[in-house]
Amino acid sequence: MPYNLFKYFFAGCFLFCFGCSEPTKKSIPFLFDLKKDSSIKYAKRFAISRNKDLTLVYLFGNKANYDTTAIYLIYSDSSLIKNAPKNFILIKNPCEKIAALSSIYTAMFFELGLIDNLVAIDNVDYCNNPEIISRCNSGKIKQLAKGIETDLEQTITLKPDIVFTFGMGDPEKDVNPKLLQSKIPVAISLDHKEETPLARAEWIKFFAIFVNKKEMADSIFNLVEKNYNALKVIGEKTELKPSVFSDIKYSDSWYMPGGKSYVAQLLNDAGTNYLWKDDSNYGSLPLSFEQVYAKAKDAGFWINVSTLRTKKELVGFDTRYAEFAAFKTGNIFNNTKHVNALGYSTYWETGMIYPDRILSDLILIFHPELKGQLKNEFYYYEQLK
Amino acid sequence: MEKKECIVLKNADLGYKKNNTNVSILNAVNLKFYTGDFIGIVGVNGVGKSTLLKSLCGLLPTLSGEILIDQQPVSDYLLNDLAKKIAIVLTEKIGGFNLTAYDVVAAGQMPYTNSFNRFEKENLAIIESAIKITGISAHQHKLLNELSDGLFQKTIIAKALAQQTPIMLLDEPSAFLDYASKHDLFLLLKRLANEENKCVLVSSHDLDLLLKYCTKLLVISNKSIELISVSEAKTNAVFKEIGGGFI
Amino acid sequence: MKENNTIKFLLLIILLVISCLLSLFYGGSESIHLNDVFSDNFIFWHLRLPKTITAIIAGCTLSAAGLILQIIFRNPLAGPYVLGISSGASLMVAISILAGGTLHLFSDLFIGKTFIVLSAITGSFLITLLILAISKKVNSNIVLLLIGLMLSQICGAIQTALEYFSDANSLKSFVIWGMGSLSNTTNFDLMIYFPLALIFLLALLFFIKPLNALLLGENYAQNVGINFRSNRFYLILISSVLTGLTTAFCGPIAFIGIAVPILSRMIFKSSKQHLHIISCLLLGSILLLLSDALANSAIKTISLPINMITTFIGAPMVIYLMFKNKSW
Numbered sequence: 001m002p003y004n005l006f007k008y009f010f011a012g013c014f015l016f017c018f019g020c021s022e023p024t025k026k027s028i029p030f031l032f033d034l035k036k037d038s039s040i041k042y043a044k045r046f047a048i049s050r051n052k053d054l055t056l057v058y059l060f061g062n063k064a065n066y067d068t069t070a071i072y073l074i075y076s077d078s079s080l081i082k083n084a085p086k087n088f089i090l091i092k093n094p095c096e097k098i099a100a101l102s103s104i105y106t107a108m109f110f111e112l113g114l115i116d117n118l119v120a121i122d123n124v125d126y127c128n129n130p131e132i133i134s135r136c137n138s139g140k141i142k143q144l145a146k147g148i149e150t151d152l153e154q155t156i157t158l159k160p161d162i163v164f165t166f167g168m169g170d171p172e173k174d175v176n177p178k179l180l181q182s183k184i185p186v187a188i189s190l191d192h193k194e195e196t197p198l199a200r201a202e203w204i205k206f207f208a209i210f211v212n213k214k215e216m217a218d219s220i221f222n223l224v225e226k227n228y229n230a231l232k233v234i235g236e237k238t239e240l241k242p243s244v245f246s247d248i249k250y251s252d253s254w255y256m257p258g259g260k261s262y263v264a265q266l267l268n269d270a271g272t273n274y275l276w277k278d279d280s281n282y283g284s285l286p287l288s289f290e291q292v293y294a295k296a297k298d299a300g301f302w303i304n305v306s307t308l309r310t311k312k313e314l315v316g317f318d319t320r321y322a323e324f325a326a327f328k329t330g331n332i333f334n335n336t337k338h339v340n341a342l343g344y345s346t347y348w349e350t351g352m353i354y355p356d357r358i359l360s361d362l363i364l365i366f367h368p369e370l371k372g373q374l375k376n377e378f379y380y381y382e383q384l385k
Numbered sequence: 386m387e388k389k390e391c392i393v394l395k396n397a398d399l400g401y402k403k404n405n406t407n408v409s410i411l412n413a414v415n416l417k418f419y420t421g422d423f424i425g426i427v428g429v430n431g432v433g434k435s436t437l438l439k440s441l442c443g444l445l446p447t448l449s450g451e452i453l454i455d456q457q458p459v460s461d462y463l464l465n466d467l468a469k470k471i472a473i474v475l476t477e478k479i480g481g482f483n484l485t486a487y488d489v490v491a492a493g494q495m496p497y498t499n500s501f502n503r504f505e506k507e508n509l510a511i512i513e514s515a516i517k518i519t520g521i522s523a524h525q526h527k528l529l530n531e532l533s534d535g536l537f538q539k540t541i542i543a544k545a546l547a548q549q550t551p552i553m554l555l556d557e558p559s560a561f562l563d564y565a566s567k568h569d570l571f572l573l574l575k576r577l578a579n580e581e582n583k584c585v586l587v588s589s590h591d592l593d594l595l596l597k598y599c600t601k602l603l604v605i606s607n608k609s610i611e612l613i614s615v616s617e618a619k620t621n622a623v624f625k626e627i628g629g630g631f632i
Numbered sequence: 633m634k635e636n637n638t639i640k641f642l643l644l645i646i647l648l649v650i651s652c653l654l655s656l657f658y659g660g661s662e663s664i665h666l667n668d669v670f671s672d673n674f675i676f677w678h679l680r681l682p683k684t685i686t687a688i689i690a691g692c693t694l695s696a697a698g699l700i701l702q703i704i705f706r707n708p709l710a711g712p713y714v715l716g717i718s719s720g721a722s723l724m725v726a727i728s729i730l731a732g733g734t735l736h737l738f739s740d741l742f743i744g745k746t747f748i749v750l751s752a753i754t755g756s757f758l759i760t761l762l763i764l765a766i767s768k769k770v771n772s773n774i775v776l777l778l779i780g781l782m783l784s785q786i787c788g789a790i791q792t793a794l795e796y797f798s799d800a801n802s803l804k805s806f807v808i809w810g811m812g813s814l815s816n817t818t819n820f821d822l823m824i825y826f827p828l829a830l831i832f833l834l835a836l837l838f839f840i841k842p843l844n845a846l847l848l849g850e851n852y853a854q855n856v857g858i859n860f861r862s863n864r865f866y867l868i869l870i871s872s873v874l875t876g877l878t879t880a881f882c883g884p885i886a887f888i889g890i891a892v893p894i895l896s897r898m899i900f901k902s903s904k905q906h907l908h909i910i911s912c913l914l915l916g917s918i919l920l921l922l923s924d925a926l927a928n929s930a931i932k933t934i935s936l937p938i939n940m941i942t943t944f945i946g947a948p949m950v951i952y953l954m955f956k957n958k959s960w
Contacts, residue, residue: 125799147796250805251813251883252935288928288935289815290660290679297674306801316744319818320678344799444851468857479849481706483903492848495841495856501906502841548856 039218041225042199045169045190046206053080055093057209061169061190069169072187074209089171091185094212095161099144103127105164105189107349108204111220112213119160120144128338128346149176156182162210166192195282196265197355198228204353220353227356228269234373235271235363242366243273245296245326246304247284248317254292255284263304266355270362275299293323301366302326303333303381307343310385332384333365347380354379390456391552391584392418392441397450399433399440407448410436414450414610416603418586420551423578424612425595426588427627428605434588435475437605438554441586442471454552468496472545474555478537480529486540487525490515493547515547518573520566534561542570553577555587559594567591571598592632637900637907644914651921655684659928661935678819686817687920689829690882691892693874695916696833698889699896699908700871703846704864705773711890712875715763715780715868717756719787721879722810724755726791729806730798745816748809749880756876759783760869767865773850811937812883814924825881832873836909839867843905885920886939891946892916898953919946 034056037048044066047058054075061069073088075081081090099120100106106121110129121127123145124136135141142158144151155163156179167174167188175186187210191203201224208217244267246257257263258281259274267274275295279285296302302324308314311332315322326332335347335358345351351358357379364374365381394416400409410433418424426434439445441452443459452459454470462470472493479489493515494508504512516525519539524532532540538561545553553574559567575598577583586603589595595602596615604611606623618624619632657664660680668676697712704710713719728751763780770776795803817825836843845858853860878885896911923941930936 250808251811252815252937253808286934288661290662290675293675293679294662313744316746318745318816319820323674323678442855444854464854464859465857468855471855473855475851477849477851479852481708482703482847483897483901484847485903488903489848492845492852492856495845495858498841500838500841502844
């Protein structure tokens with residue numbers, strides 16, 4: 001684990017700082033006695049270490065080698081951080097006013113019981129939570145998305161204690177320099193870069209650190225982990241592994257999830273034969289209709305067809321979709337059971353926190369023979385009408 | 386041969402429209418031209434020679450009054466019929482799109498071909514002869530961009546010839562021709578007027594040429610427009626002014 | 633001279649047949665053999681065949697449209713999109729894809745692709761009406777071109793605003809539409825696309841003489857009996873319909889409309905436009921068929937966007953011939 005590198009990294013930092021600025025003896029010891037939080041099992045893109053006064057959160061945003069790209073130093077006593085290294089991002093605990101710029105993060109804070117602390121989200125259009133929607137409509141929660149950009153002025157006026165957003169993991173590149181200048185703390189989440197469903201769900205612990213909700217996050221995640229692994233065992237034990245493919249085409253390209261992608265892993269854990277499981281990509285493959293048809297024309301199941309909910313809509317985009325066996329048998333399922341007026345599904349909010357629910361849905365889809373053993377209701381998925 | 390009225394201008398205001406207002410270059414023009422006339426148009430630059438010629442063949446609509454060609458107003462003519470009556474030679478340059486000198490001359494026969502522009506033997510013969518008369522046979526397959534100014538002018542003149550019209554209008558056709566060619570051209574135009582009874586109007590700054598070959602002169606100033614015979618030219622005040630004392 | 637042209641035409645026809653075959657049998661990732669033609673092979677009959685036919689129709693319509701506009705404006709830089717047709721179509725499609733929620737309003741009448749095709753046609757149609765109305769009031773070609781340019785800019789600006797405020801999924805969908813595609817038409821669509829394209833291409837037969845005359849410029853064209861204004865009106869109409877049709881079924885396809893007429897004039901030295909119409913139809917089809925074959929077989933696992941290939945094949949060709957010929 002790269003953690004050991006950090007001790008040397010910090011030591012190096014001190015020596016360097018010592019060499020050039022001669023800090024007083026009082027400030028050096030504050031970073032010793034750090035204990036790594038070893039409860040983080042799946043997530044690879046963040047790590048936590050703490051001592052009795054401070055918590056450090058490390059982000060590993062570098063695609064190739066998991067190098068540290070940002071370090072957050074969370075403190076309560078400001079006297080302790082007087083000589084903290086300049087590249088540490090200092091965040092005072094606890095953060096009361098939270099701005100969450102993604103529907104996933106909004107959902108996480110809601111699950112952590114912090115809806116009263118939410119002062120801003122990105123855009124209510126993406127939201128399915130009635131409580132949050134009503135607060136947005138009444139103005140209690142502000143919306144900071146201004147087209148593709150974030151409304152800087154509104155953000156600065158609002159003065160949240162912390163802003164959560166997503167990015168590459170390097171504040172210099174991810175955050176608007178003017179926002180950095182305003183000294184409003186910005187925490188970057190790399191949950192979307194995780195490669196497994198549990199790893200992604202474990203990020204609830206990251207968010208919890210900033211708002212003093214470690215215990216609650218741990219308990220949520222522990223339950224998710226337990227459920228997921230139990231379901232995974234059920235999935236592995238199934239005898240029949242029905243063939244399945246995913247998504248739809250945009251013009252000439254059909255973006256099929258790669259063999260190591262989030263979706264592919266869920267499908268594997270659900271006991272299926274995902275037709276592209278042997279591919280080695282973590283992202284999507286741009287295939288042609290021909291390629292997909294050649295491989296999947298007799299596949300038993302078809303999932304994740306964009307935002308479409310009926311077979312009529314599907315065939316309205318291309319009459320040739322009707323040639324797939326899965327279309328003829330009607331075995332098409334989409335994660336659109338609960339969508340808001342604009343078509344955004346709860347899958348993209350709570351689904352990321354509760355992959356066990358997604359897995360449960362998937363097993364239910366592919367293994368109706370196991371009905372007795374599972375919760376007999378879909379959380380996110382529905383069959384296309 | 387009997388002289389017929391072929392062009393009549395009745396109280397015509399000639400000019401163009403700019404921003405929805407009429408800009409009148411020549412006012413209240415009343416003139417008559419006959420078959421067999423070889424008329425030279427003189428005037429300083431900008432006085433309205435080109436405007437007159439363009440108005441006569443319908444390229445510029447009259448602002449008021451009317452122009453009659455063979456007793457019928459220009460505006461009442463079907464374009465194809467008008468094309469068989471009047472041919473014009475302008476100073477503008479055209480080219481590109483693989484156009485050769487031959488193509489331009491051949492265009493003169495367009496009023497006589499079918500809608501697929503198919504050239505029959507008679508059409509081809511007329512085109513040939515127009516090319517021969519203007520002396521551009523050696524250059525007929527060259528692209529327009531490759532022709533010298535003089536050859537280009539001859540090409541357009543050949544097109545007007547090929548158009549076989551009883552009326553020919555030429556705007557400064559001799560500007561780029563060499564000495565001999567200028568005389569060749571005017572001789573040709575004089576012959577067309579005399580032997581084929583065409584009505585030919587030529588504008589030119591070459592006063593000597595006009596005096597030598599034309600039968601009448603149309604003298605234009607910003608105050609007047611008069612049709613005089615060549616013999617009266619040297620005593621005409623406006624003409625003398627245009628001549629600047631050198632003629 | 634004439635025999636030379638006949639040989640060239642024969643070569644083009646042979647090239648057309650070859651490109652057709654390449655597109656049919658190699659224009660995709662799966663391997664198709666001759667016996668697949670006779671069996672009820674879905675890929676051949678419903679994926680390859682409509683794509684190849686679409687390539688031919690699109691190649692014909694766009695190059696004819698480009699030829700017409702280059703003659704009207706006497707400018708080799710003119711192309712089918714110069715009057716704003718594609719911007720209008722794009723804008724309407726942007727409205728229907730990006731202004732997302734409203735799609736569900738029409739979900740029973742017009743769904744998915746039909747809606748997009750109709751939007752594109754509406755957009756082209758509206759711009760065409762506007763341009764035709766303006767062309768009736770405006771004499772000068774340059775003014776007409778400039779107004780067309782301004783309309784393009786306006787449509788583009790509105791489209792940019794829509795893109796800016798849209799969500800990722802819709803945006804992706806729209807951007808990919810904008811890259812053009814020959815694979816979106818089914819055999820059923822061809823039953824509408826083909827006859828309409830054919831009718832308007834045949835209409836050009838009535839304009840052979842005017843097309844030749846317009847090369848002489850407005851004044852001389854008028855003088856030999858061709859009504860510049862009314863012919864310009866009808867030719868712009870034909871060109872716009874041809875362009876609008878193809879843009880509706882295939883999205884905006886780059887390059888073909890401008891380059892093919894230029895290529896035609898470089899290969900065939902004649903100035904007779906009926907010759908060029910035929911050669912443009914042949915060249916346009918060949919270029920798109922070859923581009924399609926390449927786009928789908930260059931990299932085994934991906935099909936490249938058609939607009940990229942047409943430009944990469946075509947532009948060097950034009951540049952090379954330009955250096956050799958220096959004529960356009």
